[in-house]
Amino acid sequence: MAPRVDPVASDEAVPPRADVVVIGGGIIGVSAALFLAQKGISVALCEKGHIAGEQSSRNWGWCRKMVRDPRELPLIIESLRLWERMNETVEAETGFRTCGIMYLGESEAELARLETWLEHAREYQLDTHLIGAAEVAERLPGLAKNWAGALYTPSDGKGEPQLAAPAIANAARRHGAAIVTHCAVRGIETEAGRVSGVVTERGRIACQSVVLAGGAWSRLFCGNLDVELPQLKVLGSVMRTERLDGGPEVSASGGRFGYRKRMDGGYTVSTLGVRTIDLVPDSFRLALDYLPAVQVHWKKLRFRVGGRFAEEWRMQRRWKLDEATPFEAVRTLDPAADPVVLDRARASIAESFPAFRDVKIAETWGGMMDVMPDAVPVISAVDAVPGFFIATGFSGHGFGIGPGAGRLVADMVTGGPTLVDPTPFRLSRFTDGSNPRPHPLAS
Ligand SMILES: Cc1cc2nc3c(=O)[nH]c(=O)nc-3n(C[C@H](O)[C@H](O)[C@H](O)COP(=O)(O)OP(=O)(O)OC[C@H]3O[C@@H](n4cnc5c(N)ncnc54)[C@H](O)[C@@H]3O)c2cc1C
Numbered sequence: 001m002a003p004r005v006d007p008v009a010s011d012e013a014v015p016p017r018a019d020v021v022v023i024g025g026g027i028i029g030v031s032a033a034l035f036l037a038q039k040g041i042s043v044a045l046c047e048k049g050h051i052a053g054e055q056s057s058r059n060w061g062w063c064r065k066m067v068r069d070p071r072e073l074p075l076i077i078e079s080l081r082l083w084e085r086m087n088e089t090v091e092a093e094t095g096f097r098t099c100g101i102m103y104l105g106e107s108e109a110e111l112a113r114l115e116t117w118l119e120h121a122r123e124y125q126l127d128t129h130l131i132g133a134a135e136v137a138e139r140l141p142g143l144a145k146n147w148a149g150a151l152y153t154p155s156d157g158k159g160e161p162q163l164a165a166p167a168i169a170n171a172a173r174r175h176g177a178a179i180v181t182h183c184a185v186r187g188i189e190t191e192a193g194r195v196s197g198v199v200t201e202r203g204r205i206a207c208q209s210v211v212l213a214g215g216a217w218s219r220l221f222c223g224n225l226d227v228e229l230p231q232l233k234v235l236g237s238v239m240r241t242e243r244l245d246g247g248p249e250v251s252a253s254g255g256r257f258g259y260r261k262r263m264d265g266g267y268t269v270s271t272l273g274v275r276t277i278d279l280v281p282d283s284f285r286l287a288l289d290y291l292p293a294v295q296v297h298w299k300k301l302r303f304r305v306g307g308r309f310a311e312e313w314r315m316q317r318r319w320k321l322d323e324a325t326p327f328e329a330v331r332t333l334d335p336a337a338d339p340v341v342l343d344r345a346r347a348s349i350a351e352s353f354p355a356f357r358d359v360k361i362a363e364t365w366g367g368m369m370d371v372m373p374d375a376v377p378v379i380s381a382v383d384a385v386p387g388f389f390i391a392t393g394f395s396g397h398g399f400g401i402g403p404g405a406g407r408l409v410a411d412m413v414t415g416g417p418t419l420v421d422p423t424p425f426r427l428s429r430f431t432d433g434s435n436p437r438p439h440p441l442a443s
Contacts, residue, residue, distance in 0.1 A: 001363050002334050003058060003240070006166035008051040010181040011173075017206040018044035018178065020413055021198045022213060023185045023221070026056035027161075027399055028391050029213035030169040031406020032413075034090070037175035039414055044207070045169070045177060046200055048184035049331035052165035054215050056399065058238060058367030060268050061161050061260050062251055063400035064101045066128050066153040069439040070120045071376050071424035072401060077124060078419050079404025083157060086164075086403065090171035095160025095263050102150040104136065104254025114151040117441050121153075128153040140248040145352040147254060158251055158260050161399060168403075184327035186319065187224055188388060195387030199321040201328050209387045209413045213406075216333060216370040218392035219282070220326060223317055227382055230289045230430055231393050233368045235276040237337035239346070241266045242360040247353065256348035266362060271345040272443055275396075276302045276338040280312040289373040289430070292437045300443075302340065335366035369396040374436035375443070377401075379409055379425035389413055390427060396443065 008025075020036055022029045025047030036043040047053075063083055065076050082089075083096045105111035111130065121128035131139075132149045139152075173179050180202075188210055189197045197206040214221050219231040243265035251260040256273040275297070277283070283290075294301065319325050342364055350357040372378060372393035382388040391409040394401065404419060411418040429436045 001365055002053070002332065003162055003363065003365050005050065005052045005057040005162050008166045008169045008179060008181065011178045014180050014183060014200055014202045015044050015178045015205060018042045019207060020209045020211060021046060021185070021205050021207045022211045023198070024213035024215060025051040025165070025169060025179070025181065026054060026213060026215050027052070027165045027168070027402030028394070028405050029211070030165045030172055031403045032211050032213060032391060032409050033177045033179070034168050034172040034175065035407045035410035036413065037172050037177040039410065041414060043172070043177045044205055045172065045179050046183045046185050046198070047181045048327045050181050051169045051179070052161070053332040055367050055369060056165045056402070057162045058236070058365055059161050059399045060238065060258060060270055061095070061158045061399065062101060062156070063096070063159055064153065064156040065126055066101055066151060066156055067103060067114070067117050067441050067443070068397065069374070069376050069442040070123070073120060073124050074420040075404045075408060076401050078407070079401045080155070080157065082403040082407065083159065090167045092167035092170065093160070094164040094167050096157055096164070098155060098157040099261070100152065100154040100250040101156035102136070102139070102152045102250055102252040104147045104150045104252055106255060107148055111149050113441070117151065126153065127155050139250050140252060142247055142353050142355050144354050150252070159399065160263055182331070184325060186325045186327070187321045188385065189321070190385065193386065195385060201324070209389065211389045211391060211409055211413060213391045215392065216368045217327060218370060218390065220315070220317065222390070224319060225385060227384060229378065229390070229392070229427070230286050230373055232282055232286060232290065232371050234371050234396065235278065235335055235338060236270065236367045236369055236396065237276065237341040237364070238268060238270045238367065239337070239342055239361045239364045240268055241356070242362050244355060244359045247355055254352065256344045257352065259349060269345055269349055269356070271341060271348065273300060274302055274341045274344060275300055276304060276341060278308040279303060279305045280309050282312065293373055293375065296438050296440055297443070302338070333368050335368055337364040337366040371395040373430070373438070375438045376436065377405065377425055378427050379405055379412070379422055380427040381412060382427060
């Protein structure tokens with residue numbers, strides 16, 4: 001079942017020209033469109049389905065600095081600054097609140113492992129610190145199980161995924177962006193080797209630059225341009241509870257559960273502990289690139305072989321721009337939640353918080369995360385196609401960093417000083433011999 005998203009109306013017409021076309025109306029695309037429009041750049045955002053129909057409405061809503069790959073820290077710090085004034089910026093409710101996030105440790109050994117991340121917190125003067133069992137119990141009312149302690153960041157926050165990207169899209173429109181939904185971009189046209197326009201299912205838009213913020217579809221889009229993006233899809237499964245009064249305000253993860261208190265008084269519940277991987281042809285094509293990530297996360301991965309192998313095998317990978325594409329065939333990627341993962345999450349949270357034993361589950365959904373071999377996004381110009389930029393591969397943690405990433409790519413497109421140094425996010429890291437690997441703790 002797809003979660004209900006705040007609807008954003010589409011512009012009626014596809015504009016014939018824009019300075020920049022943004023492909024994809026998730027948190028990254030709408031943020032890029034907003035910051036470009038705020039700079040006075042003419043921008044058209046095309047979304048094949050509806051705004052935030054895919055990952056950006058299906059995530060937990062955590063906006064965290066804690067336990068990120070250190071390469072992402074300068075950007076997430078800036079992104080949280082943008083979140084803190086987001087309601088004001090977009091003149092609407094995005095649900096952003098500073099609530100604190102905790103990673104619980106069951107044993108001293110687990111705490112010691114979490115503690116290793118403090119070296120990065122110190123480097124960036126973050127408020128992340130270890131707390132003991134008594135403080136955990138005090139900060140998480142209703143906690144029954146005894147935890148050894150936790151890694152805690154009081155300044156981390158949360159947003160409402162079903163409100164945030166729509167609110168940002170509406171603000172981008174007020175600043176002059178065209179927002180066209182139900183409009184797949186089939187590909188890019190070039191003149192003298194550089195971007196000259198995009199072809200959509202509803203006609204051509206002449207432009208000088210393109211930002212691909214296509215989430216789980218980005219590899220397919222790039223493939224038709226002969227640009228190799230080593231991206232895979234991983235299924236996340238989520239449930240939403242009915243209202244539950246008196247529960248914890250601080251978001252936390254431990255054992256096999258993770259949760260966030262929602263503005264509607266219910267909880268979004270899932271697990272950081274298990275990720276479902278459907279084996280598809282790309283799993284084999286990219287096996288070598290992902291070997292280090294599989295070694296690091298082996299215990300968390302639940303491999304399955306099923307219908308998705310044949311589905312992706314049959315999926316068209318090359319097309320001409322006057323032909324219908326897979327983007328038009330699947331308006332919204334709406335995978336079913338993995339019941340095994342949700343059962344484990346439910347049992348685990350009920351063991352820690354007895355109040356969750358009897359709360360009704362109002363809905364469940366799946367979301368397809370777009371991951372990179374080192375779990376760090378690509379926010380990069382594509383050297384082979386001047387004028388083409390990619391902002392994708394957020395590897396299951398792109399909601400929190402979304403506004404910062406949108407601002408960074410907007411800066412890169414316009415050629416001004418950038419919000420942070422974009423070098424760690426370059427696409428060429430996969431081919432220039434730097435051998436990028438995932439951080440052992442970050443997820
Ligand atoms: C279950 C789950 C839990 C998560 N929890 C968190 C969390 O707590 N915190 C966090 O920071 N992150 C979390 N994430 C990750 C986060 O949701 C994503 O990283 C983020 O939403 C990515 O945003 P995006 O804009 O890149 O992609 P998406 O939101 O997937 O948007 C991409 C859009 O591009 C459109 N598109 C693709 N190709 C085309 C085309 N050719 N033409 C037109 N449109 C196109 C798609 O239809 C889609 O709407 C979670 C993800 C999942 C699935």
